[in-house]
Amino acid sequence: MIRSTCAFSPLPRAAYRPLARFSLIAFVAAAGAGAAGAQEHGDVHVAPTVTVIGTTPLPGIGLPVGKVPANVQTVEGEALQEQHSLTIADYMAQNMTGVNVNETQNNPFQPNVNFRGFTASPLLGTPQGLSVYQDGVRVNEPFGDVVSWDLIPTNALADMSLIPGSNPLFGLNTLGGAISLQTKRGHTHRGAAVELSGGSWGRYNAQAEYGGVAANGVDYFIAGNWFEEDGWRDASPSDVRQLFGQLGWRNDSTDLSLSLSLADNDLIGNGLVQREFLHAQGWDAINTKPDQTANKLAFLNFNASHWINDDTMISGNAYYRNARTRTLNGDANDDIDPDDPGFDLDDCVPGADEDDAEISCSGALNRSKSRRVGYGASAQLNFNQDLWGRQNLFIVGLGYDRSRTDFEQGTEFGTINAGRGVDGIGVFGDEGEVELRGVNRSWSFFLTDTFSFNEVYHLTLSGRYNHTRVENRDQLIPDPGNPESLTGDHSFHRFNPAIGLAITPNRKLSLYASYNEASRAPTAIELGCANPDQPCKLPNAMAGDPPLDMVVSKTFEGGVRGKVADRFGYSLSLYRTQNTDDIQFIAANSTGAGYFSNVGKTRRQGIDLGVNGEIGKFRWFAGYSYIEATYQSAFSIANEVNSSAVDTDSDGEGDTILVGKGDSIPGIPRHQFKLRGEWQALPHWTIGANIVAFSSQYSHGNENNDHQGAGGKVSGYTVVNLDTRYSFGKTGWQLFARVNNLFDRKYHTVGMLGETFFEADGTFMGGDDEFSALVAPGAPRAAWIGVRYEFGKAGGRF
Secondary structure, three states, X not given: OOOOOOOOOOOOHHHHHHHOOOOOOOOOHHHOOOOOOOXXXXXXXXXXXXXXXOOOOOOOOOEEHHHOOOOOEEEEHHHHHHHOOOOHHHHHHHHOOOEEEEOOOOOOOOOEEEEOOEEEOOOOOOOOOEEEEEOOEXXXXXXXXXXOHHHOOHHHEEEXXXXXXXXXXXXXXXXXXXXXXXXXXXXXXXXXXXXXXXXXXXXXXXXXXXXXXXXXXXXXXXXXXXXXXXXXXXXXOEEEEEEEEEEEEEOXXXXXXXXXXXXXXXXXXXXXXEHHHHHHHOOOOOOOEOEEEEEEEEEEEEEEEEEEEOOEEEEEEEEEEEEXXXXXXXXXXXXXXXXXXXXXXXXXXXXOOHHHHHHHOOEEEEEEEEEEEEEEEEXXXXXXXXXXXXXXXXXXXXXXXXXXXXXXXXXXEEEEOOOOEEEEXXXXXXXXXXXXXXXXXXXXXXXXXXXXXXXXXXXXXXXXXXXXXXEEEEOOOOOOOOOOOOOEEEEEEEEEEEEEEEEEEEOOEEEEEEEEEEEEOOOHHHHOOOOOOOOEEOOOOOOOOOOOOOEEEEEEEEEEEEEOOOOEEEEEEEEEEEEEOOEEEEEXXXXXXXXXXXXXXXXXXXXXXXXXXXXXOEEEEEEEEEEEEEXXXXXXXXXXXXXXXXXXXXXXXXXXXXXXXXXXXXXXXXXXXXXXXXXXXXXXXXXXXXXXXXXXXXXXXXXXXXXXXXXXXXXXXXXEEEEEEEEOOOOOEEEEEEEXXXXXXOOEEEEEEEEEOEOOOOOEOOOOOEEEEEEEEOOOOEEEEEXXXXXXXXXXXX
């Protein structure tokens, strides 16, 4: 029997069917409760709108937004297209509360995305705390849990959602939140579009997409993206090539889809630079080169859902993912030793002895390659049936994932040329040579139940059990008894619970409170670089294999969301997340070598506030976030460049800093403000602007917050971006333009205390090193213009 629908009631099969393919159909939290009261127009009653969201990554039966005890933020793919955001990270940084980006690599496809003080980064060694899903599959790479943003096809995204907190239903690595991405289908995105753009930094971008439904009911969608630019910094060109395709079929009870993601990208990210270089050589200066990352991907994903009856659905997916990465990094050789009796720059020549080259060569080419093959499957049963005469939604499921990573790296000695590039001499060192195979196996069991006591009070109980086994096999030193061997087996398991209460006193107001837990198992690279007696330099070397503990996060959150009129919405959330046995990369010296270690407790707490509205032809959104991210346990780090370093080896020089409880975690600004305004100046002409402002942050290397002098903090900054688009009536043609950093503000997004081997003008100092404050400079003013043509539907619009 089909029940009549009303606000905050679970929907019957017929109502859910168009939504079933989405793993998360969420709401924009700032818009408040999506359900509105029935409106009377004469004698006609208009049924209230019910916004439904999913509670797990898989397709399933969702919940009305008022019953969800979390402040979820979502955006549709159309918004990404209208602002012409290059990546989802670009859009999040400008439009979503609690998000900031550290441009550690200074490449638009390699950002560090931070949400509430937790990070999703492409860089090995960065503590990862966010999980990222594409169509129900977690795409954090198994080797380090890193996220390769360049492998996500932005123009193929139908919507994205940012789920806050330690939600156990989203599995491993969801310490501070999850990002769920859904791709386009031919059923929902019919027609075609072609887009061309170009402008500053020699950037050219071409995109195309086409979707539809065949006569036999099969739907299809394909999208391609080609991107090329010279980059705004010296020697920093990049090429991105992405292709996405999806085939599907659905009827009244079954929905099937098969997607394929392909990518072949070549990225240059020149990273942090000495601050003195920027003053002496210009804002586009770099340290050493090259710094190249080449990524290739083949990702096949099958999703299915089937209604067994009007109240019961089974859904699941199966996937295969093959990714390859090659890196080439030209660096100064930090082993060069002018004080060694054997030091002689003339020894750095082809055919030189390895030991002579190690202490005499000014540069080093560090190469690595990894191949990651993974597959897995998940399934869940969804029961939308009353319990004790009350509305109840119960979901139970299983998941299994397996991945294998083959990682190799080595170092070739060389000389630093006049352009600070490195010319190899064909002599290789064996100290940093690594050949490692890491196998990860994880299986999980999860369940969630939402019980409505009445129309006002809704209780959600959830939990997930994860069991992970990591097997490392050292291909060079296979004997596990050797202290330098990476060989070792490790197992981790935990049940993570969650509880939440939502209160819906009326259709325009929702209050909630929740507590949840999540965990992250140490990855192969962390376990392979965890010996303080044998520090490694990421991603260049690993040594030792002592055990690490699983990271556990616990989050309390409460908030309110709603509407004060049809055109004014708001949301306010307060949260506190504490990590236990948090894993950090501990620097063993100022050259970047170190090891992974459990450092005890860390804490993130704060406030997210969002308001939005419409006034005539003007739409706006404003968001403010306060994030206090601190260490809650004391530990020490080897550090020779922090002015507060103490002497621990009685040589008269400071070599260690002491981090105490309450010290701020570097790289996270406490205050951030975002404002988006969009004005429809003419029926077919829209002008938009984003203003983002961030407060100061501590630099890496200043974890104790006590460094005095240059480089201890990175100053706050404000950036203004503009965008505009003009549609030529119903022809399907659109002209658009975008200006970033309108006022050409000079700013830094992250900093680090370090050393340099160069004078301010770039001259190599012959092996002597000096203190330097390293920074990631923000991109200067840039502008692009483009044209888009859409066809295949009346008016040229999808």
